[in-house]
Amino acid sequence: MRTIINSAFLLILLFAPTLSAQQQMTQDMRKLIIAESAINSLYVDNVNETKLVEDAIRGMLSKLDPHSDYMEPSEVKQLNEPLQGNFEGIGIQFNMLNDTLFVIQTIVGGPSERVGLLSGDRIITVDDTLIAGVKMVNTDIMRRLRGAKGTEVVVKVLRRGVPDLITFRIIRDKIPIVSLDASFMANKTTGYVRLSRFGATTHDEMVEAIKLLQKQGMKNLIVDLQGNGGGYLSAAIEIADEFLTGDRLIVYTEGNKQQRDEAVSTEKGIFKEGKLVVLIDESSASASEILSGALQDWDRGVVIGRRSYGKGLVQRPIPLPDGSMIRLTVARYYTPTGRSIQKPYEDGKDAYALDLINRYNKGEMVTADSIHFPDSLRYNTLINKRTVYGGGGIMPDIFVPFDTTRYTDYHRDIVARGALNRFCMSYYDENQKELKKRFSSFTKFNAEFNVTEEMFNRLIQMGEQENITKNEDQFAKSKQLIGLQVKALIARDLFEMSEYFKVMNQDNESFLKAIEIINDDTKYNAILQGQKPKVN
Numbered sequence: 001m002r003t004i005i006n007s008a009f010l011l012i013l014l015f016a017p018t019l020s021a022q023q024q025m026t027q028d029m030r031k032l033i034i035a036e037s038a039i040n041s042l043y044v045d046n047v048n049e050t051k052l053v054e055d056a057i058r059g060m061l062s063k064l065d066p067h068s069d070y071m072e073p074s075e076v077k078q079l080n081e082p083l084q085g086n087f088e089g090i091g092i093q094f095n096m097l098n099d100t101l102f103v104i105q106t107i108v109g110g111p112s113e114r115v116g117l118l119s120g121d122r123i124i125t126v127d128d129t130l131i132a133g134v135k136m137v138n139t140d141i142m143r144r145l146r147g148a149k150g151t152e153v154v155v156k157v158l159r160r161g162v163p164d165l166i167t168f169r170i171i172r173d174k175i176p177i178v179s180l181d182a183s184f185m186a187n188k189t190t191g192y193v194r195l196s197r198f199g200a201t202t203h204d205e206m207v208e209a210i211k212l213l214q215k216q217g218m219k220n221l222i223v224d225l226q227g228n229g230g231g232y233l234s235a236a237i238e239i240a241d242e243f244l245t246g247d248r249l250i251v252y253t254e255g256n257k258q259q260r261d262e263a264v265s266t267e268k269g270i271f272k273e274g275k276l277v278v279l280i281d282e283s284s285a286s287a288s289e290i291l292s293g294a295l296q297d298w299d300r301g302v303v304i305g306r307r308s309y310g311k312g313l314v315q316r317p318i319p320l321p322d323g324s325m326i327r328l329t330v331a332r333y334y335t336p337t338g339r340s341i342q343k344p345y346e347d348g349k350d351a352y353a354l355d356l357i358n359r360y361n362k363g364e365m366v367t368a369d370s371i372h373f374p375d376s377l378r379y380n381t382l383i384n385k386r387t388v389y390g391g392g393g394i395m396p397d398i399f400v401p402f403d404t405t406r407y408t409d410y411h412r413d414i415v416a417r418g419a420l421n422r423f424c425m426s427y428y429d430e431n432q433k434e435l436k437k438r439f440s441s442f443t444k445f446n447a448e449f450n451v452t453e454e455m456f457n458r459l460i461q462m463g464e465q466e467n468i469t470k471n472e473d474q475f476a477k478s479k480q481l482i483g484l485q486v487k488a489l490i491a492r493d494l495f496e497m498s499e500y501f502k503v504m505n506q507d508n509e510s511f512l513k514a515i516e517i518i519n520d521d522t523k524y525n526a527i528l529q530g531q532k533p534k535v536n
Helices: 002-015 019-023 027-042 049-062 073-084 111-115 138-145 202-215 233-243 287-297 349-353 355-361 409-416 419-438 442-448 453-465 472-494 497-507 509-518 521-528
Strands: 069-071 086-089 092-097 100-106 122-126 152-158 166-171 173-176 180-185 190-195 220-224 249-255 258-264 276-280 302-305 313-319 325-334 378-380 387-389
Touching: 027 049, 049 069, 049 325, 092 419, 100 111, 100 419, 111 166, 122 138, 138 152, 180 202, 180 497, 190 202, 190 497, 190 509, 202 233, 220 509, 233 249, 233 287, 249 287, 258 325, 276 287, 276 509, 287 302, 302 509, 302 521, 349 355, 409 419, 409 453, 409 472, 419 453, 419 472, 442 472, 442 497, 453 472, 472 497, 497 509, 509 521
Parallel strands: 190 220, 220 276, 276 302
Antiparallel strands: 069 325, 086 173, 092 100, 100 122, 122 152, 152 166, 180 190, 249 258, 249 325, 313 325, 378 387
16 A cells, blocks of 8 residues: 555656756745645545636635636636627627517617617527527527627517518627717716726727817816726726826836836826816726826816725736636735725625625715724825825715615615516517607607606516515605606617716716816815815
């Protein structure tokens, strides 16, 4: 028995690195290699070596910080796709209604629009595979519709008013993914843009939108980053450069093994003058915090909302041979004043994940008085020497509390279980012709369209089909908000995504506060001088 064990151990050493390579390794690294080889060669049962190695990598990364992570090849593809600016497919926005794919919109200039697919069409089959009424998950449907540019997919479509299925042969193409959700004039002199992410095309989209708004008379600008979880650092830097005068530090990164690396503005920006307001909330993270932090530090604009998420760690992608990847934290982000964006994570990943809930429970979402920073986290802005704070996220200049009065369990359930969305799709599908005939413009729609009691009752019935029982008190509290969301979703389907936000912003306290401040020179300038007006 001893001879067998010794022979096996010699076998392990043969597979270990050569002596010259070992000399360049630490003792701990050699221990890890030998341990993996021993398990794979000697363990009593069969082991999945791939899973063993993946689990070991995940285990190591879990001891570092909340954002260092291991990603499988499929996850790498899904991670990169929303940021790289395009994917290959047929070019539709869709939702599932009663287990049937319902086309919301065709992407302008995309393959589906070119062959004549229309909003409201139901796709029944894809390459002779039935996808309607079979409870197929969205990921499987997308896998069938997407494919390499130049390949063909045949879909059969049911169209309202047409008795037979219509066959379309669609040649897949590159489909742009936009990161600018909305862009419009909020009033005669104030433009509004909303960014959902910072991707490869975000800067170009932003520049195009600003130029178009300037042609419409824009003098002031609101940049909405609420809910924007970040993305490419380069996109945030390029956009900040459009707002700052030359030779201004935008952000710097630094780590234990990473030298300080700075990004500095140029003279090329297209909106270096004019009042500027940035909207953030507790879900604004990473690149959103870099942009808002730079503008705040240079007293370039007013930041409105609630304290941002606090994600200020820099991950470097490390590709592995099988297409998987390690995202390893190598540095921290710092704003121009030297503020660290990253919130603490010393208490472990579980506490880190519960941070937003803890903020809510402590009252931070409701009142600014519940937020306390030690003097060690106090910084001064670079022009007007206003007080700002570091140590976790960007604290806005003007705090807007989260309105808890209208959000109820009933409202949450009809949204989360899809009842509200399905009702809006169904209503639009049944009334599309009438709506288009009645409302030739959004202005007319916004002024005249109202959610009727009949519509509310039908929505309640759809909720009951999902086992959501109407609670009279909760419905009364949430009714106005539910009606607004219904109107906004119908506006989106009837017009464009911008119209969705035109409706929703009518009840967005941060947006309304931004309009109030940006149109009042006295208030705007007082805030930038550190004289915060009282906010109720």
